[in-house]
Amino acid sequence: MNSLKRKLFFILVVTTGLIWIAATCWIYVGTTHEVENVLDSRLQEAARMVLSLASSNGIGSFQKDSDSSHAAEFLTYDRQLSCQIWSLDGRLVARSSGTPNESLSDNRTGFSERTIRGEKWRVFTAEDPTKNLRVLVGDRLGLRETFVADIMKGLLAPMFLAIPVLAFLIWASLNQGLRPLHALAADLRRRNADDLTPVETKGIPKEILPMVFSLNNLFERVREALRHERHITAFAAHELRTPLAGLRTQAQIAMTARDANIRDAALSQILFAVDRTTRLVRQLLTIARLDSGAAALLTELNVGEVVEEVVDTLPPPDRNTDVIVDPILHSTVVTANRDSLLLAIRNLHENAVRHMPRRGTIRWSSEATKDGTTVFVEDTGPGIPKEELALVTKRFFRGRNKSSLGSGLGLSIVDMAVRTSGARLRLLNREDTSGLRAEMIWDTRSAQRSSKAGPDKLSVVAEFF
Amino acid sequence: MRILVVEDDSVLADGLKVGLGLYGATLDVVATCTDGQAALATDEFDAVVLDLMLPDGSGLDLLTSLRAKGHRIPVLLLTALDEVSDRIKGLDAGADDYVGKPFDLDELAARVRAISRRQQGRASPYVSHNGVTLDVARLTASVDGTVISLSRREFAILSALMDRPGIVLSKSDLEARLYGWQEEIESNTVEVHVHKLRSKIGRSKIETLRGIGYRMRPASS
Structure with a gap:
């Protein structure tokens, strides 16, 4: 598990440990150096002292006491040190006890190191030619190392004791520091699935605050989406229940009516209602698909071909309606999603056909404006009352000039489909004659910005309540 | 018995007109709140069957304004919104009964009879x-x-x-x-x-x- 606490704990313990180790090395090096200095100067001092003593006592006395054990007694003031007194011509005059017979150093004067019988010695040699004496004072390097090691042991022992204590303290502080996170997690865990109220931001450390804000923001968006979803569902339910209620009523009439005319009328109403409900279900599915926001593949499309395709595949209007497809459309190319454009054009065309009076003209055309391309369809129907123009693209809105087949979804679908194609829909009543002009506008300036049907379309349903 | 139906769905409105007609009622159908208001102002009805979601507003508003004017006509709400809270809201706004869509024609007719019977101060059928x-x-x-x-x-x-x-x-x-x-x-x-x-x-x-x-x-x- 990727645990923040464990990670922090590990980092803190390792860095503390590393710092401690580095400090120990430093101390070790420093102590070693210092011990060497101190012991070296002691060697030096001792050698000079012996030399001066030897000179004041006279060589004779040393020579008399040349017995090794006796000489050793003479130099036992410091057991760590060994001392040899040689004459300059290479004769051992005296030595302290435990000191080897061999010369501790072959150097003339100053410091030197030599291995004698497996032991390393550090030796200072002092000479006095006037007295014909050479004094060698040395100590074993092994002793020095033991000395440094003892110091280090003294330092390290408390550290090893402190490590568990330190680890515990780090762990406890981490627990304390991470408590707001735990509280937040517990708060979230306690929630019901549908509880999307914002998380309390009071007392939240500022490091976690951005996360809590984002979380609350997400909650807000999810709540909004859920609300829209519910409204859509409620509306869809309503829109389906009403035709179903009609169907049921008509079916009951057909079953109970003894009059053949009433029964036939009821049956034809049933047929009509089934067709209308089928259409409504298809439209609801279309909306669900457009809502799901599947990425639309935009391609260059010849509008003329798409319009021709729609006009050809739809059954010709049974009224005396002329459909004109302006040739200019065949030289009009827009960037759009083919399916969405087909959907939009089919719905607009069906809409025009449905609202047409007994005789009329539907004209598809386009014009190039300085900002882009406008593809439009004009009919000679009743148009849309001015106050309803802004409402007709909203779902389930059925205006005053509604047709009996209308579900109130057609223009809403057109609006969504047109957006998916990167254009926008504009509806206006014709000024020259009665009728509606529906424009699909591709702005070249805003063409780079991909405009898609977003969830904002959902909000329209809410306004019905 | 003369009943006013305020319903904008053509198939359902036709079904109510014919269906309740089979039960001896005379039906008038309007599709909007405005038309409903006008009908109630000019004619006398024994009961109103009222849809809630109408093209020009909510049937609930029509009901509220009726009751505010002191109109005592029995009103049956007929709607697809039949959550318990919707029913309560409808009844508290002054409706006499509430039927969710889809419904049984016989039951609807019986309920309309019942509310108009009560209106006439009768309990017996x-x-x-x-x-x-x-x-x-x-x-x-x-x-x-x-x-x-x-x-x-x-x-x-x-x-x-x-x-x-x-x-x-x-x-x-x-x-x-x-x-x-x-x-x-x-x-x-x-x-x-x-x-x-x-x-x-x-x-x-x-x-x-x-x-x-x-x-x-x-x-x-």
Whole structure:
């Protein structure tokens, strides 16, 4: 598990440990150096002292006491040190006890190191030619190392004791520091699935605050989406229940009516209602698909071909309606999603056909404006009352000039489909004659910005309540 | 019984008109709140079947304004919004009953009968006067225990007269009970139906007040 606490704990313990180790090395090096200095100067001092003593006592006395054990007694003031007194011509005059017979150093004067019988010695040699004496004072390097090691042991022992204590303290502080996170997690865990109220931001450390804000923001968006979803569902339910209620009523009439005319009328109403409900279900599915926001593949499309395709595949209007497809459309190319454009054009065309009076003209055309391309369809129907123009693209809105087949979804679908194609829909009543002009506008300036049907379309349903 | 239906769905509206018509009611159908308001202001109805989601607003607003004006007409809400909270809201706004879509036509007819019965201050489903008993649910009458079947029009006239016995109803009052707006009123229909009624339930039961109208003859005479 990727645990923040464990990670922090590990980092803190390792860095503390590393710092401690580095400090120990430093101390070790420093102590070693210092011990060497101190012991070296002691060697030096001792050698000079012996030399001066030897000179004041006279060589004779040393020579008399040349017995090794006796000489050793003479130099036992410091057991760590060994001392040899040689004459300059290479004769051992005296030595302290435990000191080897061999010369501790072959150097003339100053410091030197030599291995004698497996032991390393550090030796200072002092000479006095006037007295014909050479004094060698040395100590074993092994002793020095033991000395440094003892110091280090003294330092390290408390550290090893402190490590568990330190680890515990780090762990406890981490627990304390991470408590707001735990509280937040517990708060979230306690929630019901549908509880999307914002998380309390009071007392939240500022490091976690951005996360809590984002979380609350997400909650807000999810709540909004859920609300829209519910409204859509409620509306869809309503829109389906009403035709179903009609169907049921008509079916009951057909079953109970003894009059053949009433029964036939009821049956034809049933047929009509089934067709209308089928259409409504298809439209609801279309909306669900457009809502799901599947990425639309935009391609260059010849509008003329798409319009021709729609006009050809739809059954010709049974009224005396002329459909004109302006040739200019065949030289009009827009960037759009083919399916969405087909959907939009089919719905607009069906809409025009449905609202047409007994005789009329539907004209598809386009014009190039300085900002882009406008593809439009004009009919000679009743148009849309001015106050309803802004409402007709909203779902389930059925205006005053509604047709009996209308579900109130057609223009809403057109609006969504047109957006998916990167254009926008504009509806206006014709000024020259009665009728509606529906424009699909591709702005070249805003063409780079991909405009898609977003969830904002959902909000329209809410306004019905 | 004359009922106003406020419903914007054409198939359902037609179904209610025909379906409730089979139960002896005369139906008028409007599709918007505005038209509903106008109809209630100009005509008399025994009950209103009201849809909630209408093109020009909520049926609930229509109901609220009706009740605010002191209109006592029985209102049955007929709507696809049939969550418990919606029902409560509807009933508290002054509705007498609430039916969710889809519904059973027989049940709806029975509920409409029930609310209009209460409106007339009756609890029994039968209306009795001077030996004539009307079975509103079965569209039949019985005179001294003998069941007589009536046509829709005959039943409508008889029930109109028996709703408030003793009150005189003019010919045009009775015509209003028989015909909706769209129906062509045939002249002499009322006279013809009253004549047929008399031959079925007995000549003396319905009294003609020349130049004024008809009423049920009081029991004492």
